[in-house]
Amino acid sequence: MKIAGLDIGTTGCKCTVFDESGKYLGKAYRDYPVRRKVTGHEIDVSTIMDGVVEVLKEMAGQHPDIGGIGITSFGETFVMTDGDGRPLHNAMLYTDPRGGDEVKILSDKIGEMRIAETTGLRPHEMYSLPKLMWLKTNKPDIYAQAKHIFLMEDYVVYHLTGVCQIDYSLATRTMALDIQNLCWSKIMFDAAGIDVNLMSKPVPTGTPAGTLTAAAAGKIGLPENVVVVSISHDQVAAAVGAGAFDGSVAVDGAGTVECLTPIYDEMPDIEAMYKGYFSVVPYAIPGKYVAYAFSYTGGALIDWCVSHLAKDEKKAAKAQGLSVNELLEKAYRDEHGEQPSNLLVLPHFAGAATPYMDTGAKGAILGLTTDTGTAEIYRGCMEGVAYEMVLNVQALKDSGIHFEKLHATGGGARSAEWMQMKADMLNLPIVALKTADAGTVGSAMLTGMAIGVFADLKDAADHMVEEIHTYLPRPEQHEKYMKIYERYEKVYAAVRPLV
Secondary structure, three states: OEEEEEEEOOOEEEEEEEOOOOOEEEEEEEEOOEEEEOOEEEEOHHHHHHHHHHHHHHHHHHOOOEEEEEEEEOOOOEEEEOOOOOEOOOEEOOOOOOOHHHHHHHHHHHOHHHHHHHHOOOOOOOOHHHHHHHHHHHOHHHHHHOOEEEEHHHHHHHHHHOOOEEEHHHHHHHOOEEOOOOEEOHHHHHHHOOOHHHEOEEEOOOEEEEEOOHHHHHHHOOOOOOEEEEEEEHHHHHHHHOOOOOOOEEEEEEOOOEEEEEEEOOOOOHHHHHHOOOOOEEOOOOOOEEOOEEEOOOHHHHHHHHHHHOHHHHHHHHHHOOOHHHHHHHHHHHHHOOOOOOOEEEOOEOEEOOOOOEOOOOOEEEOOOOOOOHHHHHHHHHHHHHHHHHHHHHHHHHHOOOOOEEEEEOHHHHOHHHHHHHHHHHOOOEEEEOOOOHHHHHHHHHHHHHOOOOOOHHHHHHHHOOEEEEEOOOHHHHHHHHHHHHHHOOHHHHHHHHO
């Protein structure tokens, strides 16, 4: 019996299949168009379901004995549908600016701190509830027709099983889940004027929704007895897939977005979380929570540097049989050794995430001279992302974190240079994991538990989480970086008034 993990992203979806021992067997991927306009960022949700059917059908053709499908998705984005689950509008992505006025309305009615205590979130227009309010006010005909409000995980679960349920971790991204009682918040829905009965039922992470409907089974080519599991918000699945199960371990998700996910063994200090716009999210393990400390540009900043500044280096790397990243890292070491760069790079090229949540912030590169080369700018970008991690860890200090090491996943975990840099800056060991895609691994682990392949998370991790290398911090390098960090932490305040 095989296990399938379905990961629904903002630009595409993928289905990854594993066998009973946790061995990776293959994956299918489809992207879908995202329509971006001046007034908003939108996606045609029907294309998501089309992509889901295609990847499931492809994997079913190769592995007809799939026994369970776990579903994880990106957060915040919702869609109103009719009674058959047909979308009534294009869905707004979290980057859509609409909802700002509605956040103020909610905050005036309830109070920002009370909202945070109830939902685990400091009010912000990125979340679903204020955008639902905007849609109801500006497109009342659509709201009047709505029979369901889905986020992407429960939208797909509904189309596969006919069941309306959403796991706790994704439900928190609405800014409407009561994290104390793990149910929809009457206070929030009443203040918003949204009918809570349109929402799916909140359930624990990893809860089976049921089996495939006859229609869904026919479309994807699997038997009706295949179990569909509501997994989680993608960052929670990644934490599970990284083998982080208690407060001694945090996860470094070194992908396009840089995301640090600490685990809390009990409810964190809400006031401390509020100050830094940190989320409080129920974890896969009852009674435990996670938070998201992130930068919009992690690997995205490195890609920007390579794409725009390293065109000659790309050609040279190809001729030498290296990746351009390896060539730039080597070029820097050959000239500067282990010395930090002389640059201060503020990585807010797509706005600032935690602890600022400032979408108007801009990036900056300080310290350039006529001698500065591409390799040094590349190194400075790597450092800027890592300094931003240090900044977030400092902002989380009073919340109750006590992690002693990080487990690193994502494409950035393959860079020994970057992993060592982060270990040195944070003064913590960083364990690089074999899989770059911890989200699909976490989804498969929880699906395997739901269908009886694994006894518990430890059993699943023993089969599916593999450590490659541990990078230990070097005290002398930590000291060098901290001297520079004293200047780095002042850069945002200096630059922001100018842009």
